[in-house]
Amino acid sequence: xxxxxxxxxxxxxxxxxxxAKSNTNAVDGVSFxxxxxxxxxxxxxxxxxKTTIIGTLTTFIRPTEGKSSIMGFDIVDSPIDVKRRIAxxxxxxxxxxxxxxxxxxxxxxxxxxxARKQREALADKLLGELGLGERKNEKVSRYSGGMAxxxxxxRALMHAPDVLFLDEPTNNLDPQSRLFLWERIRSLNAQxxxxxxxxxxxxxxxxxxxxxxxxxxxxxxxxxxxxELKKLIPGGSVLELRAWADPAEAVRVGARxxxxxxxxxxxxxxxxxxxxxxxxxxxxxxKKPGGGGWPGGPPPGMAPAAPAQPExxxxxxxxxxxxxxxxxxxxxxxxxxxxxxxxxVSVKHPTLEEVFIFLTGRHLR
Amino acid sequence: MTGLAVNAFxxxxxxxxxxxxxxxxxxxxxxxxxxxxxxxxFGKVLPGIGLAAPGFAALxxxxxxxxxxxxxxxxxxxxxxxxxxxxxxxxxxxxxSPLPVWWVPLEKVLFAAVRGTIASSxxxxxxxxxxxxxFAVRSDRLLMLVGMVVLTALVGATIGLLMGTVxxxxxxxxxxxxxxxxxxxxxxxxxPWGALYRIKWFQVVVLFNPLTYxxxxxxxxxxxxxxxxxxxxxxxxxxxxALCTSxxxxxxxxxxxxxxxxxx
Numbered sequence: 161x162x163x164x165x166x167x168x169x170x171x172x173x174x175x176x177x178x179x180a181k182s183n184t185n186a187v188d189g190v191s192f193x194x195x196x197x198x199x200x201x202x203x204x205x206x207x208x209x210k211t212t213i214i215g216t217l218t219t220f221i222r223p224t225e226g227k228s229s230i231m232g233f234d235i236v237d238s239p240i241d242v243k244r245r246i247a248x249x250x251x252x253x254x255x256x257x258x259x260x261x262x263x264x265x266x267x268x269x270x271x272x273x274x275a276r277k278q279r280e281a282l283a284d285k286l287l288g289e290l291g292l293g294e295r296k297n298e299k300v301s302r303y304s305g306g307m308a309x310x311x312x313x314x315r316a317l318m319h320a321p322d323v324l325f326l327d328e329p330t331n332n333l334d335p336q337s338r339l340f341l342w343e344r345i346r347s348l349n350a351q352x353x354x355x356x357x358x359x360x361x362x363x364x365x366x367x368x369x370x371x372x373x374x375x376x377x378x379x380x381x382x383x384x385x386x387x388e389l390k391k392l393i394p395g396g397s398v399l400e401l402r403a404w405a406d407p408a409e410a411v412r413v414g415a416r417x418x419x420x421x422x423x424x425x426x427x428x429x430x431x432x433x434x435x436x437x438x439x440x441x442x443x444x445x446x447k448k449p450g451g452g453g454w455p456g457g458p459p460p461g462m463a464p465a466a467p468a469q470p471e472x473x474x475x476x477x478x479x480x481x482x483x484x485x486x487x488x489x490x491x492x493x494x495x496x497x498x499x500x501x502x503x504x505v506s507v508k509h510p511t512l513e514e515v516f517i518f519l520t521g522r523h524l525r
Numbered sequence: 526m527t528g529l530a531v532n533a534f535x536x537x538x539x540x541x542x543x544x545x546x547x548x549x550x551x552x553x554x555x556x557x558x559x560x561x562x563x564x565x566x567f568g569k570v571l572p573g574i575g576l577a578a579p580g581f582a583a584l585x586x587x588x589x590x591x592x593x594x595x596x597x598x599x600x601x602x603x604x605x606x607x608x609x610x611x612x613x614x615x616x617x618x619x620x621x622s623p624l625p626v627w628w629v630p631l632e633k634v635l636f637a638a639v640r641g642t643i644a645s646s647x648x649x650x651x652x653x654x655x656x657x658x659x660f661a662v663r664s665d666r667l668l669m670l671v672g673m674v675v676l677t678a679l680v681g682a683t684i685g686l687l688m689g690t691v692x693x694x695x696x697x698x699x700x701x702x703x704x705x706x707x708x709x710x711x712x713x714x715x716x717p718w719g720a721l722y723r724i725k726w727f728q729v730v731v732l733f734n735p736l737t738y739x740x741x742x743x744x745x746x747x748x749x750x751x752x753x754x755x756x757x758x759x760x761x762x763x764x765x766x767a768l769c770t771s772x773x774x775x776x777x778x779x780x781x782x783x784x785x786x787x788x789x
Contacts, residue, residue: 270536271622
């Protein structure tokens with residue numbers, strides 16, 4: 161299974177998973193390698209197949225096709241060898257609620273054959289390191305989400321795995337817990353642990369991962385370092401343009417403006433973005449008659465309570481270009497020529513989020 | 526590798542012992558409340574007011590032992606599994622241990638059988654205390670008695686495994702009614718099988734309930750001779766074949782659905 165000259169901690173080849181009663185592949189021919197000691201991030205919208213990949217690599221999901229191995233052990237042929245070398249921190253707590261916190265760790269270690277003295281010492285050490293030492297004799301039901309998450313990480317480390325799987329580790333965590341977790345992940349990685357994590361948080365992926373694979377519809381679209389991924393946006397910049405046209409004319413104006421923007425020099429892609437409501441609507445903004453988007457005015461009794469609506473007639477475009485900063489004048493000109501007013505123009509340097517949206521689009525899953 | 530798997534298996538047994546040990550009183554209350562009242566009403570009150578024959582208690586006691594052991598074993602595995610496989614997923618930690626997946630249900634079944642055996646055993650002092658003079662158990666088939674108690678608990682545990690892997694959390698109360706009630710009343714718990722010859726069709730129907738064989742097996746091992754005559758029961762060999770077959774089939778089916786639920 162391993163390629164000559166290097167031995168991967170995780171090796172995935174043409175992995176396909178089709179669930180029973182489904183006509184599409186949840187994972188559709190995915191291949192990637194994770195080198196020992198790497199932090200590898202799987203990014204993708206909900207339903208992209210990230211959790212299915214983790215499920216397959218952790219032996220809970222049987223692949224439909226393809227071969228994968230962990231530390232050289234095939235996930236289908238040698239599941240027990242695989243289980244000895246991996247640890248999993250799932251999205252939702254699966255902590256044993258019948259046990260006390262410390263017992264969760266010691267029993268986990270016992271399942272993995274670690275001797276009593278050793279496992280008790282290790283449990284105390286990890287509980288202390290993760291800030292849970294004071295409450296080690298409680299049951300998990302009294303733990304907060306952040307504490308449960310830390311406990312699951314402690315549990316995962318009890319049998320000294322080679323590969324750690326983290327499925328959306330910082331989802332629903334407060335900023336303190338998130339920072340703490342990032343530090344832990346880095347220090348574990350510094351000790352040689354290979355980590356595969358999934359996340360929606362681009363900042364997290366950017367800060368933590370050595371390599372990132374962006375997935376959508378069961379396929380890996382790109383797989384590279386964060387720095388290289390950002391270069392995927394040609395020229396490395398995005399011009400974000402907000403314009404306003406008379407609401408009655410907006411559709412026609414948009415139809416003229418979009419091709420005009422596409423025709424600007426060096427433009428590779430133009431996305432029409434949904435106008436978002438103003439961040440802090442001025443008091444009374446929603447009360448303007450006819451201003452809430454209701455034909456003939458808002459229904460009786462609704463206007464005062466209506467939530468912030470995007471101002472009608474606002475058009476938002478994201479212009480991906482080689483050098484977006486040189487396009488400001490031309491883009492503004494195009495807006496005016498199309499019969500609209502410029503509201504805001506900004507040049508953005510690509511974040512991973514831009515790359516993600518560039519690759520996977522903006523529609524909701 | 527096998528040593529590691531055996532270690533993991535033993536650790537899981539120890540985990541269940543620790544958890545049950547901590548909840549031992551609630552466990553006993555749950556297992557014994559119903560038999561306590563059954564013994565009192567059917568063994569004491571009904572004969573006391575002349576609605577049941579005085580010997581009825583001796584015929585019913587084995588049925589209560591069988592029912593209690595079987596239900597306690599089932600409860601030990603069904604409900605935890607339904608919740609675990611449905612949403613709690615606490616079992617994942619054990620599934621990620623270095624042992625074959627089917628050892629996890631095996632451990633569940635063995636431990637549930639221990640619970641069933643304990644519950645059955647407690648019926649004896651309880652019966653002695655409630656029934657007083659009506660308490661009559663022969664002592665010459667003690668080994669058979671122990672075997673029957675354990676086998677009955679295993680039957681309950683394996684049925685519980687199958688139920689626990691088939692039932693969805695939202696169906697719990699319906700399924701308990703649909704399965705427990707018929708099981709309870711068609712299991713020859715409160716009447717010996719032989720006496721059903723007057724209602725032939727029913728005598729055949731109850732043969733499809735494993736509890737019938739457990740109750741009859743315990744009657745064979747417990748009911749004393751009356752006037753030098755043995756109580757007629759189902760033939761011992763059929764009892765043993767039926768109970769063992771039930772354990773094997775239910776375990777295979779239960780393990781198969783278990784695997785399907787945990788490895789998709």
